[in-house]
Amino acid sequence: MNGMLSLKGGRACILAPSILSADPLSVGDAIRSLGGEGDWIHVDVADGHFVPNLTFGPMMVSALRRGFPDAFIDVHLMVTPAEDFIGMFMNTGPDIITVQAEAARHVHRTLQAIRDAGITPGVGIDPGTPVRVLEPVLHMVGLVLVMTVNPGFGGQKFLPETLSKVKHLVRERAVQSFDFLIECDGGVNSGTAGVLVKAGCDVLVAGSAVYESGDPARAAREIRRNAESEWRV
Numbered sequence: 001m002n003g004m005l006s007l008k009g010g011r012a013c014i015l016a017p018s019i020l021s022a023d024p025l026s027v028g029d030a031i032r033s034l035g036g037e038g039d040w041i042h043v044d045v046a047d048g049h050f051v052p053n054l055t056f057g058p059m060m061v062s063a064l065r066r067g068f069p070d071a072f073i074d075v076h077l078m079v080t081p082a083e084d085f086i087g088m089f090m091n092t093g094p095d096i097i098t099v100q101a102e103a104a105r106h107v108h109r110t111l112q113a114i115r116d117a118g119i120t121p122g123v124g125i126d127p128g129t130p131v132r133v134l135e136p137v138l139h140m141v142g143l144v145l146v147m148t149v150n151p152g153f154g155g156q157k158f159l160p161e162t163l164s165k166v167k168h169l170v171r172e173r174a175v176q177s178f179d180f181l182i183e184c185d186g187g188v189n190s191g192t193a194g195v196l197v198k199a200g201c202d203v204l205v206a207g208s209a210v211y212e213s214g215d216p217a218r219a220a221r222e223i224r225r226n227a228e229s230e231w232r233v
């Protein structure tokens with residue numbers, strides 16, 4: 001994929017607040033309460049099978065696209081089998097659709113189908129999945145999502161053992177001249193953002209730390225400040 005790293009521009013990180021932690025009765029208001037401090041809208045789709053939670057469907061992504069026509073919408077599918085769900089989301093206006101490697105019967109074919117629909121494909125891995133399983137598909141993705149908690153719920157504690165995967169991906173990307181962004185998802189807050197960015201994370205997903213903070217705009221600024229404090233250009 002070309003041009004993905006340029007999305008980061010000159011910033012320490014792209015911040016992707018997850019609406020999983022927003023009040024379900026007022027998701028639009030929650031996004032607006034960020035006052036532009038968030039970069040992407042992260043949408044966690046959980047199916048009650050791959051993960052023990054049931055969240056949003058394609059109607060939510062369509063509604064977000066209508067309500068926020070210029071937003072960058074980052075859809076994270078935690079559903080299995082992933083290939084049975086991607087068609088439902090293709091016409092809803094997402095910028096990225098990420099599937100979990102563990103949840104696709106044929107991950108290469110699934111990523112190809114997303115790409116053929118003109119949407120940037122992303123691939124994710126759980127904390128218990130080795131990063132090497134991604135090697136055959138790294139050339140075809142625009143984003144690699146490293147789960148830094150076990151998927152399914154917001155508000156869990158960051159797992160530091162996942163950092164070695166971020167570092168491995170940074171090295172592999174440089175050696176092979178790939179162009180994917182590295183996204184970390186789970187347990188991101190103003191205390192963990194710095195260590196993630198230092199390891200090489202480009203996109204920080206943050207749910208509870210932003211939307212359950214009482215002041216989402218301020219929480220987002222604090223995460224960004226912590227990220228900047230550890231960032232090396």
Ligand code: DX5
Pocket residue numbers: 018020021042044076078149150151152153154155156185186187188205206207208209
């Ligand atoms: C977890 C989701 C995350 C979640 C992160 O399954 O993929 O995106 O919203 O929540 P926090 O930031 O609260 O750990």
Ligand code: ZN
Pocket residue numbers: 018042043044076185205
């Ligand atoms: Zn997510």
